Amino acid sequence: MTMSLTETPLNSLGLPKAPAETRVVVAMSGGVDSSVVAAMLKDEGYDVVGVTLQLYDHGAALAKKNACCAGIDIHDARRVAEEMGFPHYVLDYENIFREAVIDEFADSYLAGATPVPCIRCNERVKFKDLLATARDLDADCMATGHYIQRFEGRDGPELHSAADPARDQSYFLFSTTPEQLDFLRFPLGHLKTKDETRALARRFGLEVADKPDSQDICFVPNGDYASVIEKLRPGAGAPGEIVDTEGRVLGRHEGVIHYTIGQRRGLGIGGLTEPLYVVKLDVDNARVIVGPKELLATRIVPVREINWLGDAPFTSRPEWRLSVKVRSTRPPREAVVRPISETEAEVELLAPEEGVSPGQACVFYAPEGSRVFGGGWIWKGRSA
Known part of the structure; x- marks a missing residue:
């Protein structure tokens, strides 16, 4: 197919505009991935606007490292914007985040489920409210540091796993709608290793180049889900019985919220001839039901x-x-x-x-x- 002289070629983001005329809002968590995306697009000549969402208590999180969207990470995002010379905004989304993500997280655990709040955050906050903000800023698209790929298919944009299986985040982005996908871009999805991302950060002189990846859910320090839920829902740690599938009492527990389906360790049951696993959580009766692995x-x-x-x-x-x-x-x-x-x-x-x-x-x-x-x-x- 030949291009007429009047047609504008597509830029690297797949838009028929020169980079300088293309406004891109970059969702910046303060980590190396989103920082590289912002720096890379700025280096390519795009009109970059960085936006960081403050999602939970800023004061309590100031000293907390390796979590997104609070404390030191907001400072890191702002510093990258200053280094690369593009505007950066911090939006207070604490109330929205609590209502859309944290409250459901606590209630799901209390109902015996094992929630994945990072998916709800992408679905209800980053790809909903933040994306709407990007449109309000007259952006042509919004870019993130997620490791996932977007391809133009025969019937519109398609979502694909990242090139690096070890970094792939498609599980956490399944709820991205076709309309959102049309507006979103994922510039890191094609990279083969995280080392490539860090090399780009060093190339752009970013101080976050060697910053560790976040490991925990941002509002759950050290992976201690139970303490967070007890704080949000006082009385959630009500004690009860550990029983087998026949209802025989094998021990006591200090709250159903301390257990998940498939758990084997930390059950506090001694004298067993075979290993037992949590096979069901009976929240209404405060019972943890255990049984053999085949169940x-x-x-x-x-x-x-x-x-x-x-x-x-x-x-x-x-x-x-x-x-x-x-x-x-x-x-x-x-x-x-x-x-x-x-x-x-x-x-x-x-x-x-x-x-x-x-x-x-x-x-x-x-x-x-x-x-x-x-x-x-x-x-x-x-x-x-």
Whole structure:
């Protein structure tokens, strides 16, 4: 296909504008990834505007390192903007974040689920409110430091896994809608290793080049979920019984919120002839139910709140042969996805998975290749 003299070539972000005429809002967490995105786009000549969201208590987080969107990380984002010479804004989203993410996180744990708040944050805050702010700033697109790829397909933009499987964040971004995907850009998704990102940071002279990656959920210091929930919901740590599947009492616990499906360690049960695992949480009766490992195997996974990213409508087929992830740390497994409605489905795993838990995401992938077809939320489970 030949381009006429009047056509404007696409820039590196896929837009028919010169970089200097293209405004890009970069979501900056203060980490090395989003800092590199901002610096790289500024270096390419784009009209960059950095935006950092203050998501939780700034005062309490000032000294907390390696978490996004508070304290020292806001300072780091601001410093990158000063070094590279583009404007930077900090928006106070504490109330929105608490209502949209933290409250549901606490309530889900109290209901016996194992929530993934990073997905809700992307869905309800970063790719909703922040994206709306980017449009208000007359941006042509919004860029983030997520490790995921966006390709222009025959029927519009497609979401694909990152080139580096070890850094891939597609599990946490399955709820990105087609409309959001049209506006979003992910400049790091094609990089093969994190070392490449850090090399770019050094090339641009960024002081965050060697900053460690964040490990914990930003509002959960040191991974201590229970203490955060007890603070948010006083009385949540009510003690109760640890029982087997027949209802026999094996021990006591100090709160259901301290346990997750599939847990083996830290049960505090002695004198057993075989290892036992948490197979169910009975929140109403404050009981932790334990059993042998084979009871964790699940084949049928009910999923709701589905976000579908396929070209054909989700309900246009009685079933879809896809690969699915039921945990962020597990590889995709072969499955049959049977639509019940546009937002609900039954997922049949061809090989049973252990530790499938309500509150986790079930993310859909192409059987071959890197395309992400969306996904939904596991809302209850039963063995089959």
